[in-house]
Amino acid sequence: MTAVDLQGLLLLFAFLGLMLGSAATSRRWPATFRPIAAFEALGKAIERAVEAGERVHVSLGTGSVIGPESAPAFAGLAALSRIARATSMSDRPAVVTAGDGAMAILARDTLRSSYGESGSPDLYDPTSGRLLGPTPFSYVAGLPSVLTNEGVSVHMLSGFYGFEAGLAAEFGERARAFVIGGTSEVQSQALLYAVARNPLLGEEVFASGAYLGAGELHKASLRTQDIIRIGLIVLILLGVLMATFEDLI
C-alpha cells in the first residue's frame, strides 16, 4: 500500500466516521442549512403539479451506472424516492428517464418501492421509468415527446450530462415546465446556469435528498462535506503559505 492509498483510505474512514457521528448526534445538534431557492421552489412546484393533475419528470442524465459519472444520478434517485412519495396522492405518477439501461431499471425499482411504501402500489407503471436513447443526443431527442405529450409540469435534471444538458433544460423551458437542474460536470453546469430557470451549482445536486427530507443520513452527509471542505481549505491555504514563504522557512 502506497502513502497515497493510505491517505485515501484514511480520508474515506474520516468521511464514514463523520457521517455516522453527525447522524447519531443529529437530535442533540440538529443541522441547519442555508436556504436554496431552487429546492424551495421545487417543493411548491411539486405541490402545484399534484393539485393540477400534472406529472413530475425526473431526468437521470446520460451517464452509466458503472462509471464514475453515476453519483449525481444516484442523488437523483434519492430525490425521486421522495418525489414519488409526494406525488403518490396524484393520479399521474412521476415519470423518470435515463440514457442508460441499468439506470432505467434502478429508476423503476425506486418508483416501485416508493409507491409500495407510501401505500399506493397501484400507481407503479413499468413504463414510468424508461430508457429514452442509449447515446447522449438520442436521449435528448426523445425528451420533447415526454415533456409535451405526457403533461409534465416539473422537469428535474439530476445526473451526468455533457453538452446535451443545454438542450435537455431548454426543452423543459419550451414546454413551460418548472425546470431545475444540476450535474457533476463543470461545463454542463455553466450550460444549465444559462438555460434553466433554477440551476443547481456545484455540489447542490447532491443535496437534493437532504432538502427534500430523505433522512438524517442525507443531512449528516451535508454536514460531513462542510467539515471536510473546511479542512481541505485550511490545508490548501497552508500549502499556499508554505510555497509562498518557502525561502524564509
Place this chain on the structure above:
Amino acid sequence: MRLFRVSSLWAAVAAAIGAFVLLGYFLDFEFIQNIRLLFMRWAALLAAAALLVGLANLVQVHWRKLSLTDEGWIYSAVLILALLATLILALLLGPDDEVALFIVENFQLPLEAGLMALLSVTLLVAGFRLAARRRDAFSVLFLATALLVLLGTGPVLGGAEGQVMRDLRAWIAQVWSAGGARGIALGVALGATTTGLRVLLGADRPYGS
C-alpha cells in the same frame, strides 16, 4: 417482517460487494484484487444486459403509444421500425458491415451534429433570456465573462492583431475560470463520495427495498 428481511439481505449484499470493490482501490491484497475484478466484470456484463432490457422497455413504451394512437404515435411507429431494421441488419451482417456503418454515418451522426448546432442557437437565446429574466450581479458577471471569452476567441478581436483580447481571455480562462472550476470539482467530489457511502451503508437503496 418478511419484506424487512428480504430488503435487508439485498442491502447487505450490495454493501458487501460495494465495500470489496472500494477497498480494492486502496488495498493491494491479491484476494481483494481478484474479487474486485470479478465483480467489475459482472457489472460490465449486467450493464450490457440492462441495455437490452432498456431497449425492450423503450419498444414497450412506444408500442403502447402506437396501439392507443396517442399524440405523436407516428414518431413511435418510426422509432420502432428504425430500431427493428437497424437491430436486424446489425445482427445479420455484423455491426462493422458497410450497411450498418452507412446507417450510423448518414442518419445517426448528421442528426446528432444537427442537435449540436441547435445547442449553439439555444445558448444564444438563453443568454438573452438570462439577461432579461435574472437580473442579478452573478448573471451580469456570467454574461460579461462569456462575451469577453467569445470575443477573445473569435477571429476579429482574438486574431493576430488582438493581443490584448487574447491575453484577457487567457487570464480569465487560466486564472479565474480554472480556479473556480477546481473549487466546484472539489465540492462535486465531496458530494459524490458521501452519495456513494450512503449507498454502501444502505441508507439509499436505488435497487429498491
